[in-house]
Every structure is written in C-alpha cells, then in structure tokens.
Amino acid sequence: MKLLCVAFSEAELPVCGGLAASLGAEFDVLLVHGSAGAGYGAAQVMTLGATEAPTADVLAPCVAAAAVGYSHVVAVSSMATKDLMARAAGLVGAAMVTDVVRFEAPNRFVRPILAGSVLATVETLVEPVFLTFRAAGIVPAEAGSAVAVAAAPPLGPELATRVATTVRGGSRPDLAQAKCVVTGGRPLQDAETFERVIGGLADRLGAAVGATRAAVDSGIAPNELQVGQTGKIVAPDLYIAAGVSGSTQHVAGIKDSKAIVAINKDPDAPIFETADLGLVADLFEAIPEIVAKLGPKE
Numbered sequence: 001m002k003l004l005c006v007a008f009s010e011a012e013l014p015v016c017g018g019l020a021a022s023l024g025a026e027f028d029v030l031l032v033h034g035s036a037g038a039g040y041g042a043a044q045v046m047t048l049g050a051t052e053a054p055t056a057d058v059l060a061p062c063v064a065a066a067a068v069g070y071s072h073v074v075a076v077s078s079m080a081t082k083d084l085m086a087r088a089a090g091l092v093g094a095a096m097v098t099d100v101v102r103f104e105a106p107n108r109f110v111r112p113i114l115a116g117s118v119l120a121t122v123e124t125l126v127e128p129v130f131l132t133f134r135a136a137g138i139v140p141a142e143a144g145s146a147v148a149v150a151a152a153p154p155l156g157p158e159l160a161t162r163v164a165t166t167v168r169g170g171s172r173p174d175l176a177q178a179k180c181v182v183t184g185g186r187p188l189q190d191a192e193t194f195e196r197v198i199g200g201l202a203d204r205l206g207a208a209v210g211a212t213r214a215a216v217d218s219g220i221a222p223n224e225l226q227v228g229q230t231g232k233i234v235a236p237d238l239y240i241a242a243g244v245s246g247s248t249q250h251v252a253g254i255k256d257s258k259a260i261v262a263i264n265k266d267p268d269a270p271i272f273e274t275a276d277l278g279l280v281a282d283l284f285e286a287i288p289e290i291v292a293k294l295g296p297k298e
C-alpha cells in the first residue's frame, strides 16, 4: 500500500502518520495550507501554499493529478474532504468510500451507516481508492525528522467563486479536532444564554463548543456547531453534554469520545445510558458552580 494523505493543515499530519503506521504503509502528503516542518513518517510533503481555502472544484484536479502512483488517497473525514475527495475520485474514475473506521484489507473497509447503529463492510473494485477516515481511535504519530518538500500539481480552473467566509467561534478550538467539547441543548433558551453558559465553561476549559440539532433549529446556536448524525462527528478526550437528552442521532456523533459527562435535570434522560459520568442537576446552577470551583484561568 502506498498512501497519499490530503491534509488541509499541518495539524492533520500526526493522524495521517498514525494511520499509515497502523497499516504498515509508506505515505506522502499533499498539504493545502502552510508548510510542514516535520513529516510524521511521510517520505515527502507536496505543498500548495494556498492562502485562502481553495474550493473543492479547484482543488479536485490537483488531488487527482497527485494521485498517480498511489494505491489509496486518504483524508480525515469532514464535510470539506467528502466534497473534495468525491470530486477527485470522479475525475480519475476511482472508487470512493467515506467515514472509514477500519481497514480490513487494502480494498475492504468498515464504515458506519444508519447513524452508527450498523457497521457496513464495503469492497472496492478499482485502484486507487479515495477515502475519508475517522480520526477517532488512531494513535497520532511522533513528529519525526524534517521531510522532503515538493510542489503540488497546479489547481484546476475556478468554477465557482467564494463570495465570503465567516469564521464563527473565534479563537476556540476546531470542534472536530478538539480534545474537550462542551455541548448545550435546547434548554439554553437563546443565543446569549448559550454563549454565556456553554461558551463560558468551554473557554474556562479551553474547549470547543457544540450544540444539539434542537438548539441549532431553535436559533440558539449556529449550524456549524451541530454535533451528531447530521452534524459533526467528534471524538474528544472529554465531552460534556449539558441539557442534552441523548437522542440516537446526537449520540451517533459523540460515542467515540473517551469520556462523556452529562448534566441533565431528568434522571431518566437517555444521555445517562451513554455517559461515563452523570450529574442530575439544573445546568443553570451546576455550570456556574463548576466554573466557580475551577477558578480563574491561569
């Protein structure tokens, strides 16, 4: 197996290296933004040095051209990589598999379907295979020594123009990559309360903020914070769910978290079946108390 790992930033290299190491495969990287100091086991890093995130249609021809000679072209699962990799696979007539959680053979992969309640095993019939994989459970590779750098193939023509990019969530960690996530549900009432209570605890812990779909649909939290089957899949070391009922659709997005803590005033809430630690309490009393006990951030 020879992997090409498509990474949007250097932060994804440890997990790319970890995946390659777990498969005993050699790998190169196509890095969209920035430059790589260390390779995390990669033989070569092809850099694009893009300043703005290129749209998937612009990036796909570059990925397709770079794919020559590789058995697998892989990327960490996200909305952006599913869009990109499907287009690149289409350009070279390759197979495409999303959300791989296990490699059973070079052409056989396990991926969750039906909100994670069923694991499907799929086989691809052609090479290369384009796939996105879930980073949860992969042991990140060590930085290693400096890596050979080459220029990536050129970007394709622009078929659509990005009119505006709005970064929400400010300086908080990226939800999909964060080590700690604090999520709030429908009881948070409004955006201001959500930001004060959930955002306050998250900032104290250096955590990302997440939301349930009910919170998003009620206008309490922005869409990009939604966690679950139709939102982001997260796998932090610590997931704190406050005022979250624990629907199957929500749990589908959090069940790979290392530790789940639930704060819910209903002792029969389903979230307690998933949680490692449960606190039966009113979140509007419990969270300020937790923040007060943690004290000011150093």
Ligand SMILES: Cc1cc2nc3c(=O)[nH]c(=O)nc-3n(C[C@H](O)[C@H](O)[C@H](O)COP(=O)(O)OP(=O)(O)OC[C@H]3O[C@@H](n4cnc5c(N)ncnc54)[C@H](O)[C@@H]3O)c2cc1C
Residues within 6 Å of the ligand: 184, 185, 186, 187, 211, 212, 213, 214, 215, 226, 227, 228, 229, 230, 231, 232, 242, 243, 244, 245, 246, 247, 248, 249, 250, 253, 263, 264, 265, 266, 269, 281, 282, 283, 284
């Ligand atoms: C096709 C489909 C896809 C979906 N995808 C997703 C998804 O990706 N993510 C997602 O989250 N949902 C998703 N849903 C919606 C999901 O079914 C639930 O409706 C949603 O997760 C419920 O959100 P919630 O827990 O915030 O709200 P609720 O179900 O209203 O639960 C609120 C909880 O807060 C507790 N509570 C109330 N007040 C307090 C308080 N003061 N202190 C402490 N606890 C309190 C209550 O006891 C309750 O358990 C999807 C649904 C469908 C049909």
